[in-house]
Amino acid sequence: MDELGALLDDIVADVDSVFLFSPSASVHESFADAEPPVVVVAPENAVDAERYVELPLEFRSLRERIRFGVEGGLDDGYLEEGDQVGCAAELFADDIDTVTRVRAGDFDHSGVYGLFVNSRADPEVIRNVFEVAIELGKKGQKGKRVGALFVVGDAGKVMNNSRPLSYNPFEKSHVHVGDPIVDVMLKEFSRLDGAFVVSDAGKIVSSYRYLEPAAEGVDIPKGLGARHMAAGAITRDTNAVAVVLSESDGLVRAFSGGEIVLELDPEEY
Amino acid sequence: MQSVPEQFEGLALDGGNLTLAVALVVGGLAVWGGTVWIVRRVLLRVGVDEAVEGTAFERAAQGVGSSTVGLVSQVCGVFLLLFGALYVVETLDIAPSRSLVFTVNQFLARLFVAVLVVIVGVLVGDKAEIVVGERLRSVKLPEVTVIPRLVKYSVLYIATLVALSQLRVATGALLIMLAAYAFGLFFLGGLAFKDLLSSAAAGVYLLLVEPYSIGDEVEIDGSRGIVQEMDIFVTLVESDGEEYLIPNRKVLRKGATRVRG
Structure with missing residues (x-):
């Protein structure tokens, strides 16, 4: 099978940088003296790599995972625009079984990395909100599909750009997204209309909130409803990030700066 | 030909006492086994085995093929056996003097408490180090590892102090050191955390x-x-x-x- 080996050589020929996705310690060890140093992309830095990009979500799709890793590499200065990147990742097995090559900057810079790392809210908080949204998208509420809108970060400004639809169920409560009991509460309250407002530190400030941002000039794809429009508009007016679970197509979308930066199918997680 | 009872004649110091002593040894062994079993059951039921998991003491105990629970119950058993032996000695009246038996008895009791205190101290120290270390793990600062160790040695120090004073060793100097340490910790710590504490009190409101x-x-x-x-x-x-x-x-x-x- 020399031909296959040659093909592999072609793929990895003169790459500027190597990205290892969730490598085992032994794999990472074998790259110890590599020049330039490899970049490890994983949910946690288990191998104590010097150059490391944290994956906030377990992206099932390899495309998303690589895209996130490369954007993170660009953001952290491990990569230059136009660099050739060799990526080794797992696709079918639990360890690395796939090698591919991308050019940094081939993806349009979606800001999915910045969504987690450069937002006002803590990355942990945004991740927890995603998890809640994905969970909600998977199971629905009592078997029925639900929609939900979470506005995360810059809560003071968001509260001033919105009004209550009724009494706030979270008034004088001190629950944070990620607390075990919260999943159930959010599931129940998602039946109510309106948005959830979450502060930078993850405190659930309010639900049942009617957002009142100026929606002129918000450009989101046609066919998405009022919930997405409101999410796009509030993230343009404030420094918040919005995570929307669509009731009609069941996808989870994230907005930042008025634009969609990430689209996920809950069924894939 | 002498009959068998005649052969044993004169061996017993006092017939009644020998029977009593044999009964005491047999009873003592039974009580020993019972104590080990009961102590082990109680410790397991209270959840000591789970609480001490991962401590250096437990690992050391497992290294010699035992466990913390096993070790503690064995220690209790051994001391009980020693007390029993002492009682037998007293009943048989073979000790040089009664006051010696009394002194040894007193000392054994204190030694028993001292050993238990040391074991508990080592366990609590280890456990405190682990718990504090886990709490501080999110703080990414190399110097912070000093704190769990400090907690561990503080606990060990106090345990040693208690054990030594049990054995009637002069601990005056160590006590003064402890006082100075506690004073520094509470007074200076209180001074340092004054603002945080008053903020927290207001924050609760x-x-x-x-x-x-x-x-x-x-x-x-x-x-x-x-x-x-x-x-x-x-x-x-x-x-x-x-x-x-x-x-x-x-x-x-x-x-x-x-x-x-």
């Missing part, structure tokens, strides 16, 4: 009553803006150009103005 909440416009001590975040120590207020980090004690001391929108 603010979080419970919530006189203002996230999104309200407030003015506290000349800083006016929208409340972005409240936690137990500080309130984060943000205006167009500035972010103010206001300690909660300041909110109570100076009062807060809520601006009606």
Whole structure:
């Protein structure tokens, strides 16, 4: 099978940088003296790599995972625009079984990395909100599909750009997204209309909130409803990030700066 | 030919006492086994085996093929056996003097408590080190590893002190050191954490009553803006150009103005 080996050589020929996705310690060890140093992309830095990009979500799709890793590499200065990147990742097995090559900057810079790392809210908080949204998208509420809108970060400004639809169920409560009991509460309250407002530190400030941002000039794809429009508009007016679970197509979308930066199918997680 | 009882004649110091002593040895062995079993059951039921998991002591105990629970119950058993032996000696009256038996008895009791205190001290010290270390793991600072070790040695120090004073060893100097250490810890620590403590006390009130909440416009001590975040120590207020980090004690001391929108 020399031909296959040659093909592999072609793929990895003169790459500027190597990205290892969730490598085992032994794999990472074998790259110890590599020049330039490899970049490890994983949910946690288990191998104590010097150059490391944290994956906030377990992206099932390899495309998303690589895209996130490369954007993170660009953001952290491990990569230059136009660099050739060799990526080794797992696709079918639990360890690395796939090698591919991308050019940094081939993806349009979606800001999915910045969504987690450069937002006002803590990355942990945004991740927890995603998890809640994905969970909600998977199971629905009592078997029925639900929609939900979470506005995360810059809560003071968001509260001033919105009004209550009724009494706030979270008034004088001190629950944070990620607390075990919260999943159930959010599931129940998602039946109510309106948005959830979450502060930078993850405190659930309010639900049942009617957002009142100026929606002129918000450009989101046609066919998405009022919930997405409101999410796009509030993230343009404030420094918040919005995570929307669509009731009609069941996808989870994230907005930042008025634009969609990430689209996920809950069924894939 | 002598009969068998005649052969044993004269062996017993006092016939009644020998029977009693044999009964005591047999009973002592039974009580020993029972104690080991009961102590082990009680310790397991209380959940000691889970609590000590991962401590250096447990690992050392497992290294010699035992466990903490096994070791503690064995220690209890051995001491009980020693007490039993002492009692037998007393009944048989083979000790040089009664006061010696009494002294040894007293000393054994103190030694038993001292050994238990040391074991518990080592266990608690190990466990405290693990718990504190886990709490501090999110703080990414190499120097912070000193704190769990400090906690461990403080516990060990106190345990040693208690054990030594049990054995009637002069511990005056060590006690003075402990006093100085405690004084430094509480007095200087209290001084250092004074502001944090008073902020936390105010923060509890603010979080419970919530006189203002996230999104309200407030003015506290000349800083006016929208409340972005409240936690137990500080309130984060943000205006167009500035972010103010206001300690909660300041909110109570100076009062807060809520601006009606």
